[in-house]
Amino acid sequence: MHVEIDWTRCDGHGLCARLAPEMIELAEDGFPIVRRGQVPDAAVVHLKRAATACPQLALRLVKD
Amino acid sequence: MTVLHPPAPATRPPAIALGSARLLAGTRGDHPVSHAEHTAIHGHPRRLDHSALVADLERVRLLGRGGAGFPVAVKLAGTPSGPRTEIVVNGSEGEPASFKDRTLMRLAPHLVLDGAAVVAGALRTRRVQLLVHDADAVEALEAARAERPDADLFSIVRTGADHGFVSGEIRAVTRALSGGPAVPPGRRVLPAVSGVDGRPTFASNAETFAQIALVALLGTTAYAGVGSPVEPGTTLVTVFGEVPRAGVLEVPTGLPVAGLLGDGPGPVLVGGYHGAWTTCADLGDLRLIRADLKAAGLPLGAGVLVRLPADTCPLGEVARVTRWLAGESAGQCGPCHFGLPALAEVVEAIATGREGAAGVDRALRLTGLLPGRGACAHPDGSAAFVASALRTLPDELEAHRHGGCGRPVRGVLPVPAR
Numbered sequence: 001m002h003v004e005i006d007w008t009r010c011d012g013h014g015l016c017a018r019l020a021p022e023m024i025e026l027a028e029d030g031f032p033i034v035r036r037g038q039v040p041d042a043a044v045v046h047l048k049r050a051a052t053a054c055p056q057l058a059l060r061l062v063k064d
Numbered sequence: 065m066t067v068l069h070p071p072a073p074a075t076r077p078p079a080i081a082l083g084s085a086r087l088l089a090g091t092r093g094d095h096p097v098s099h100a101e102h103t104a105i106h107g108h109p110r111r112l113d114h115s116a117l118v119a120d121l122e123r124v125r126l127l128g129r130g131g132a133g134f135p136v137a138v139k140l141a142g143t144p145s146g147p148r149t150e151i152v153v154n155g156s157e158g159e160p161a162s163f164k165d166r167t168l169m170r171l172a173p174h175l176v177l178d179g180a181a182v183v184a185g186a187l188r189t190r191r192v193q194l195l196v197h198d199a200d201a202v203e204a205l206e207a208a209r210a211e212r213p214d215a216d217l218f219s220i221v222r223t224g225a226d227h228g229f230v231s232g233e234i235r236a237v238t239r240a241l242s243g244g245p246a247v248p249p250g251r252r253v254l255p256a257v258s259g260v261d262g263r264p265t266f267a268s269n270a271e272t273f274a275q276i277a278l279v280a281l282l283g284t285t286a287y288a289g290v291g292s293p294v295e296p297g298t299t300l301v302t303v304f305g306e307v308p309r310a311g312v313l314e315v316p317t318g319l320p321v322a323g324l325l326g327d328g329p330g331p332v333l334v335g336g337y338h339g340a341w342t343t344c345a346d347l348g349d350l351r352l353i354r355a356d357l358k359a360a361g362l363p364l365g366a367g368v369l370v371r372l373p374a375d376t377c378p379l380g381e382v383a384r385v386t387r388w389l390a391g392e393s394a395g396q397c398g399p400c401h402f403g404l405p406a407l408a409e410v411v412e413a414i415a416t417g418r419e420g421a422a423g424v425d426r427a428l429r430l431t432g433l434l435p436g437r438g439a440c441a442h443p444d445g446s447a448a449f450v451a452s453a454l455r456t457l458p459d460e461l462e463a464h465r466h467g468g469c470g471r472p473v474r475g476v477l478p479v480p481a482r
Contacts, residue, residue: 006439007396007400008397027433029402029403058250
């Protein structure tokens with residue numbers, strides 16, 4: 001499982017960083033930075049919530 | 065920073081083969097090769113089916129010549145054959161410092177067309193489009209097509225003046241040919257799966273197609289008879305600045321890169337405006353082999369090699385190109401749309417002595433925020449260009465901290481007017 005951001009959609013609302021802080025943080029430019037590597041099991045539910053909450057639907061969880 | 069009126073860029077750099085002329089055979093500097101001359105020199109390409117062509121391309125380890133250097137055999141093997149499949153020859157050459165594709169299409173159009181015909185035969189399709197920006201190249205291809213018995217196979221599409229760097233990216237190209245905007249899509253879709261009008265598409269750079277033609281004309285053994293065994297054959301590079309021979313050069317792979325750039329003191333740019341800066345000392349005995357250059361952090365990209373002459377301000381040159389790169393952002397993705405202009409601002413401030421060490425730190429931090437945060441590689445490539453310049457030019461940074469280096473910005477690196 002990994003996180004994919006559609007950068008053409010992302011407007012930097014920042015909900016993802018609040019809902020899944022273990023995988024996503026906001027950089028100084030206000031846009032998200034996704035931590036590299038595998039998504040830990042505990043974070044999956046948070047990321048799913050973030051993907052649903054994203055106002056631009058820019059975040060996706062993709063199976064490897 | 066003093067910007068001189070930039071010298072008019074040479075729109076027709078000489079085409080020179082060092083060693084064996086293959087792509088440039090018969091061009092004699094600036095002579096377009098007619099169909100009769102072409103067949104006299106090269107003969108007719110072998111007809112190869114899909115699996116035979118894939119096997120041949122794998123044997124000669126052909127890598128795409130557009131910039132990414134992806135194995136062509138893998139791409140072709142992944143493209144389904146059939147009459148729905150589209151073939152796109154990308155001759156848009158959006159890299160302003162590169163002249164190799166337009167030169168090749170102008171002087172040896174039949175090699176490019178032969179390559180497209182070979183792929184069309186292997187994929188059993190008749191949908192072939194050539195996307196070209198340069199007016200002279202379009203004219204040469206049109207004239208060449210009219211000379212050929214298979215003329216009706218090819219559609220030549222001229223791209224508009226608004227067609228920039230990012231719109232030459234292959235997914236942007238297939239999108240434009242489908243009637244959409246010439247910008248990369250946000251979701252990663254492989255053209256082999258869904259390209260032009262949603263059909264499977266084999267898209268590659270113009271030189272790649274000419275190389276495919278040579279494989280079909282020469283056979284794999286003769287093709288691999290020159291160049292490095294790691295990446296056999298010849299390759300086209302655009303070389304300029306303070307160099308022994310400036311122009312579009314056809315060279316066997318495996319040559320020492322330093323030999324093409326000479327041993328002047330000026331900094332060296334490898335790969336173009338998505339490439340990286342280095343010094344002659346750091347170049348060492350690196351050879352012209354894509355895998356080696358990539359491993360050294362100096363990807364060959366579209367094949368641009370520049371040594372800046374001593375009479376121009378390198379930081380000013382870098383600042384001009386960075387500003388241009390910022391303007392070339394398609395504006396689709398936040399980190400690039402906001403990050404590149406911010407970066408251009410800081411680099412200009414460094415070049416004009418308005419920013420010292422703090423500016424350099426800020427520029428490096430901004431370059432760190434760009435990679436991997438866009439729909440295409442424009443932010444990544446631009447960040448590499450600037451970050452490598454700042455690492456390569458410590459003495460220049462020191463001089464500019466105290467007001468400047470005293471040299472004008474000559475505009476050695478071409479930047480198209482907007």
